[in-house]
Amino acid sequence: NAGVTQTPKFQVLKTGQSMTLQCAQDMNHEYMSWYRQDPGMGLRLIHYSVGAGITDQGEVPNGYNVSRSTTEDFPLRLLSAAPSQTSVYFCASRGGGTGGPNEQFFGPGTRLTVL
Amino acid sequence: AQTVTQSQPEMSVQEAETVTLSCTYDTSESDYYLFWYKQPPSRQMILVIRQEAYKQQNATENRFSVNFQKAAKSFSLKISDSQLGDAAMYFCAYRGLYGGATNKLIFGTGTLLAVQP
Numbered sequence: 698n699a700g701v702t703q704t705p706k707f708q709v710l711k712t713g714q715s716m717t718l719q720c721a722q723d724m725n726h727e728y729m730s731w732y733r734q735d736p737g738m739g740l741r742l743i744h745y746s747v748g749a750g751i752t753d754q755g756e757v758p759n760g761y762n763v764s765r766s767t768t769e770d771f772p773l774r775l776l777s778a779a780p781s782q783t784s785v786y787f788c789a790s791r792g793g794g795t796g797g798p799n800e801q802f803f804g805p806g807t808r809l810t811v812l
Numbered sequence: 813a814q815t816v817t818q819s820q821p822e823m824s825v826q827e828a829e830t831v832t833l834s835c836t837y838d839t840s841e842s843d844y845y846l847f848w849y850k851q852p853p854s855r856q857m858i859l860v861i862r863q864e865a866y867k868q869q870n871a872t873e874n875r876f877s878v879n880f881q882k883a884a885k886s887f888s889l890k891i892s893d894s895q896l897g898d899a900a901m902y903f904c905a906y907r908g909l910y911g912g913a914t915n916k917l918i919f920g921t922g923t924l925l926a927v928q929p
Contacts, residue, residue: 737921785855801917805856
């Protein structure tokens with residue numbers, strides 16, 4: 698099992714550019730999510746999905762778009778990058794349905810810089 | 813809304829000594845899950861320990877244990893026999909059991925632990 702994979706590991710964008718952060722998991726997990734990590738603020742939930750075709754907003758969804766066409770993939774799209782989106786982005790997945798203290802597995806993260 | 817507070821931005825411990833990291837949370841729910849995650853310089857998020865609120869017994873994983881005080885809404889992490897590899901950022905996190913809360917892992921701001929040789 699590769700677990701949760703993310704690409705790219707690093708990315709530099711100019712203001713206004715768009716891009717997609719890729720996330721994939723091979724554990725057949727229903728639940729996937731995206732977080733951003735900023736200094737002094739911990740991790741904050743951007744968007745999440747409880748299964749293919751089902752997505753919902755988290756705490757900081759503005760400027761981001763997601764879709765879930767397959768169980769394995771959950772890409773995060775930046776529509777028009779802004780310097781405020783400079784951050785480290787983590788994708789995570791969790792199995793076992795909505796119940797139970799099931800472990801959330803995190804990808805290695807993507808460091809994004811918007812100039 | 814639920815919140816998680818880690819009031820110690822940085823801590824330091826001598827190798828082989830014991831250190832306790834503090835975490836408090838606020839919720840109106842009676843059942844929930846609490847977690848401690850470790851983030852070393854590699855940036856990878858690693859689950860250290862988890863606690864189910866309906867279990868009175870404190871969770872233990874090898875050198876890591878928690879002191880869960882439900883009434884006080886406190887969830888501290890104790891690291892015994894600290895090792896150099898324990899140096900990392902530690903995050904406390906909360907997840908609800910019901911409805912939309914079960915889909916949201918709420919993190920504290922983290923405590924950066926240094927281990928001195």
